[in-house]
Amino acid sequence: MKGSEGLLATAAAAGVDTCFANPGTTEIPLVEAFDQVPGMRAVLGLSEGVVTGAADGYGRMTGTPALTLLHLGPGFANGIANLHNARRARTPIINLVGEHATWHQAADAPLHSDIESLASPVSGWVGRTSSTAAAAGEFAEAYLASLRTRLPATLIAAADHMWGQGGMPVQVPAAPERPQVDEQRIAEIAKVLSAGRRPVLLLGGQAVESAEALRTAARIAATAGAEVLAERGSARMERGPGIPPVRMLPYFPEAVTETFEGFSDLILVGARTPVSFFGYRGQPSHPLPDGLKVHELADTEADALHALAALAEATGSAAEEPPRAQRPEVAKPSGALDANAIAAAIVLTQPDNAIIVNEGVSSAAAYPAIADAAPAHCELSQTGGAIGMGMPVATGAAIACPDRAVITLQADGSAAYTAQALWTQARESLNVTTVICSNSRYRILDHELQRAGVDDPGAAAASMTSLGDPALDWPAVARGFGVEAIRATTGEELLDALQQAQRRSGPLLVEAVL
Amino acid sequence: MKGSEGLLATAAAAGVDTCFANPGTTEIPLVEAFDQVPGMRAVLGLSEGVVTGAADGYGRMTGTPALTLLHLGPGFANGIANLHNARRARTPIINLVGEHATWHQAADAPLHSDIESLASPVSGWVGRTSSTAAAAGEFAEAYLASLRTRLPATLIAAADHMWGQGGMPVQVPAAPERPQVDEQRIAEIAKVLSAGRRPVLLLGGQAVESAEALRTAARIAATAGAEVLAERGSARMERGPGIPPVRMLPYFPEAVTETFEGFSDLILVGARTPVSFFGYRGQPSHPLPDGLKVHELADTEADALHALAALAEATGSAAEEPPRAQRPEVAKPSGALDANAIAAAIVLTQPDNAIIVNEGVSSAAAYPAIADAAPAHCELSQTGGAIGMGMPVATGAAIACPDRAVITLQADGSAAYTAQALWTQARESLNVTTVICSNSRYRILDHELQRAGVDDPGAAAASMTSLGDPALDWPAVARGFGVEAIRATTGEELLDALQQAQRRSGPLLVEAVL
Known part of the structure; x- marks a missing residue:
């Protein structure tokens, strides 16, 4: 079997079933393999910004990586902007970037460039195939890295490694779980919540992607007399009649500072300390009122669902009914649009x-x-x-x-x-x-x-x-x-x-x- | 005057009069300065691939750099593919990439990324502004680098350096001339041409951008019984009734090898040793017949016009009439298109x-x-x-x-x-x-x-x-x-x-x- 077939078979066996693609000559062995390896859907995009953005959308919905198939440095480069967004969304993606045959790289052919330098700013992992036989194992590394880091992983696949005979699929080990927050941290945050001050929970990442997490946060807040807010720019946020409404932070920094006025403690749950989108004269990078104490229940990597459940237990709010917040009334729009x-x-x-x-x-x-x-x-x-x-x-x-x-x-x-x-x-x-x-x-x-x-x-x-x-x-x-x-x-x-x-x-x- | 104004005034005084732009918030001080500094035409593109490609086209026609104005790492990234082409075309371009205010960079705001890592693969020079007062001088460095290297130069301009007061235009020194080929090299190539073998001149870069260079090459070839060919993929090639026709190298490597069959000596004039566009099984990276000796009259940096004129003198062909080659007959197309x-x-x-x-x-x-x-x-x-x-x-x-x-x-x-x-x-x-x-x-x-x-x-x-x-x-x-x-x-x-x-x-x- 060819190197390309061993690689795609490894992907398919790991449950990676979709490849967003805009291939060129160096990717021909992988294009051929689409027909040899069952279970991989290849979706063509007219430019690489479409390809990488689609992989981001796919990964945000499934939590598992799609492949992208991109043509050397310039093809990768066209996809960087949407990989940048995927990086901020913490979306697992596996970029397969075709590269000249190994013996042709030193000739500096027109499409040759420094792919690693282009890939590093938007990838949690960057690697190259080292041989036909090793390529499937190197793919498995990229796969695990994309799920461990929850970032795009980029594997640069040399054409001769892909067209060569001697490819062999490998079995991919189970993806790593998110790290759990320790009990001491839970106890510390429970203490903050029961101190009789005015705490606010800021949810982000995993904590807004789950209806159960949103309900648990609302229960905790109701017990503690806290408020719940959500980060701006979430990868995916769930809403619906069964989910307590959560207000989102505003865009401009002065409005963010104002939102937090009067609160004593900011508790981060899968969210980062708020950062101003741009730096403005007279505004700080972190727009928070003086005296607001920041605590972290779960960082963006940690298992926020488990942390919230544990915090609900620790604060005695696990059995609490989530509060029934008022939902907005929406009138039919009429006349000119805004x-x-x-x-x-x-x-x-x-x-x-x-x-x-x-x-x-x-x-x-x-x-x-x-x-x-x-x-x-x-x-x-x-x-x-x-x-x-x-x-x-x-x-x-x-x-x-x-x-x-x-x-x-x-x-x-x-x-x-x-x-x-x-x-x-x-x-x-x-x-x-x-x-x-x-x-x-x-x-x-x-x-x-x-x-x-x-x-x-x-x-x-x-x-x-x-x-x-x-x-x-x-x-x-x-x-x-x-x-x-x-x-x-x-x-x-x-x-x-x-x-x-x-x-x-x-x-x-x-x-x-x- | 603001830092942005000092920078643009420096550009305008150096004759840089066009800025292809797709700005965002971090570029607002430069956008404002378009109206304060006379002599700069700002041309908006709907995406950065348009912006950088337009700067390439501009530079290919004028030999002088246009500015691009791009929005942080992701905006730059969208322009990389056409900067890659500009790099291969040896087009001077000055990229101004807006960046977060210096004090905001450590906060890792959503648009923050490693701009240098993105810029290096397509830039001959990468720098950052270091202060409002120094920004114009740093622009002058970028300007000179773009003309010295004939490559895109990338200056990362921090928003606070641009909006700050204390900007001061600087005078830009004269652009460096291309290095000249020494007499010994000219004499060696003249000797190759007069050895009674079958030489071929391969023209590229500057040698095909000038009608006079193309005529001089034809004179030299006529005297020496040599042929003249042109590299594939030239940045700009002149043609017309007053210019001897020059055949271009074909695309696929086997056809390139065949083109050079029967020749004894390949003389490079502003051209690189031919490289196969892609690496193919059974084809070498440099598709040349065995025994063809490669000589370099002028590399891609050197003054090929001067080298050709000196070689014409040395070979006694300066007064020779360029040969009257046959021009193709073209019939009106009719019926289905191909x-x-x-x-x-x-x-x-x-x-x-x-x-x-x-x-x-x-x-x-x-x-x-x-x-x-x-x-x-x-x-x-x-x-x-x-x-x-x-x-x-x-x-x-x-x-x-x-x-x-x-x-x-x-x-x-x-x-x-x-x-x-x-x-x-x-x-x-x-x-x-x-x-x-x-x-x-x-x-x-x-x-x-x-x-x-x-x-x-x-x-x-x-x-x-x-x-x-x-x-x-x-x-x-x-x-x-x-x-x-x-x-x-x-x-x-x-x-x-x-x-x-x-x-x-x-x-x-x-x-x-x-």
Whole structure:
């Protein structure tokens, strides 16, 4: 068997069954092997930003790594931005990067470059195949690393190792469990909660991906008189009628500081100490009020579910009913569209168990603000700030969960990065509805110019935030990539378009004109 | 003055007058400065692959660097593939990469990453600003490095250094000249040429960018009974009635070896020893016949123009008339389209002094095979193999040369990487005609599967080379990005479309359906 076949057979036996791909000549032996090794679905993307973003979406939904298949350094490079987001989302991914045959690398052929240097900033593990026989074992290392670190792992596969005979699959050992928080830490946090001060729990990572964890946190908070908040930019957050609503931290640092005013103790549960997205003059990197004490129950690596369960026991709140918080009322949007109207239209039409991918940027916050009124769903957010994740992540989430509706809340400026993802949605007949928040601006940069004191930008600065001349014709872009499209300019039209989307199968794009 | 203003003023004073940009929050001080510093044109791209490819096209045409303005590591990463091509083209470019304020970097905010690690593989120089006052001097270092190395130089500009007061422009010293080849080397090569064997000159880089160099090489060859060939994948190659035709090396290594059969001595003039684009089983990395001796007149850094002039003197060929080689006859294409028909239609309609950007991939070779029949023009090729350069490079070339028509010969698979460039062409009203070679396949991969012995690929492998389900609707994509479009299915329709393109101003896309 070829090296490529041994490698893919190892992957398939470990349960890795999906490969998002944009291959070239150096990857031909792996492309051939797709037909020799049963159980691997190969999904083509028109550019590598689609490929890696889809692997992120897939991994966020399944907790297991998809493969990506990328063409040498430049092909990998095109996928870095969405791997950066995957790194921040703590998504396991295994990148297979084709490389020149070993004997050809010294010749510095046109596509040769330093792949390790490109891969390291977005990978928890980087390695190379060392021979045809060893390649499957090296794949197994990458697989385990992706699950141990919960980060992309990158294996650089030389073409001659892949086309050579003598490949042999290996059995992959069981994936490591998350480390558990020790009892002393649980006892310390229980003591903080029972001290009669004003504590607040900040949930992130695993703690917002589980309905049970969200309920347990609410029980603990109810017993201790604490509040529960969620980190901004979660990889996946569960919501629904059976889950206590949790408010999300705001974006700008002064608003984060204000949110924590009056609290005595901040308890991190799978979350990091809040960090300002950017550094602003006069604002600290960690926007917290003076005197707020930070405690860590579970870091982003630890088993937050176990820690919460243990804390509930220690605080005597395990049997407590989670509090019945009020859920927002959402009115039907009518007339001209704005971010709130778009969010309302989605909340009012999304079917049960939908996956919401939110790359709304300046329109993003409106959705989580009212999403507790929606049926059970999960929301996948922009985690790393590298724009262009929405449509690719939605593509991968739809491949992972073919029975669930996927709805992408998508800013137009970010959409223009990776609109090619629509083609894969069409090709694979995925149930993805993309709602483009079409304001023909990089609106967030208008805000940032104002924050920098530029109330009346000059012509050049203004031109850097405007996408209006010419305005993008999103229905035309969608049709170009094989996806049907509807333009909506009012709340009524948008509701109608989203209802149509749920009655049909396959992808649809809805341009919501702001 | 702010740090950003001192930096831009330094650039403008050095003659750097164009900045291709896709900025974000950390670049706001530089965006503001566009309006404060006269003489800098800021051109927005919808994604960074457009931005860096445009800077490559600009630099190939002018020989001087454009700026790029990119948003932290992920923004830079999106531009790496086209910087890889620029590196292979030896194009000077200055990348300004915005970075978090210095005091915010340790907080590991979501967009934080190792920018140096990303930048090194595609940069001849990487540096960081060290203070507001020093930033302009550090820019001057980057400027000189880009011209000394003829590679992208990357300056990472911290937001607080840019927004701080105390910026001061500096005067940039004159750019270094290319090193000259010494007399002894000239004499040695002259001796090789006069030895009565069968020498061949291989031209590359600077030697094909100058009509005079091409004529001098032809004179030398005529005197010595030598042949002249050109490297494949030149950054810019001049052609026209006043320039002796020069055959280009073929793509596959066995054909390269065959081309050199019968020659005794290979003399490199601004070219590298030929390297196989990929490593193939049974083919060497350097596809040359046994016994061919390789000599270097001028390496890719050296002043090849001077070396050729000195060699002409030394061989007594300076006064020789360049030989009158036969020029190809080109018939009007008719009926169904193929790669030859597309090339013929371009050759027959391109106006005087056009710029041809060739990213035809499997349709690429047909154009240079007959381009000596065309009016004077230059051709910009795919240098590094990172696909998606065609439309961005054309955009930058059109900005650099507003009085010349730009025609992009563009493979469809590669076009799908960076089709966003069309929007910048529309916004800036650039005279670019994009001819999409629309075969709905990654045809080159079909060839590569055959070379690997897979004559009848399985369903999965076949799906990795097909773009047909759904077929991309290129006129719709173009209109989506604000560019008018025509679909042509016959030679007659294509000729008509290209004639229309030359009668109008502004961009046009022509889908040539194969």
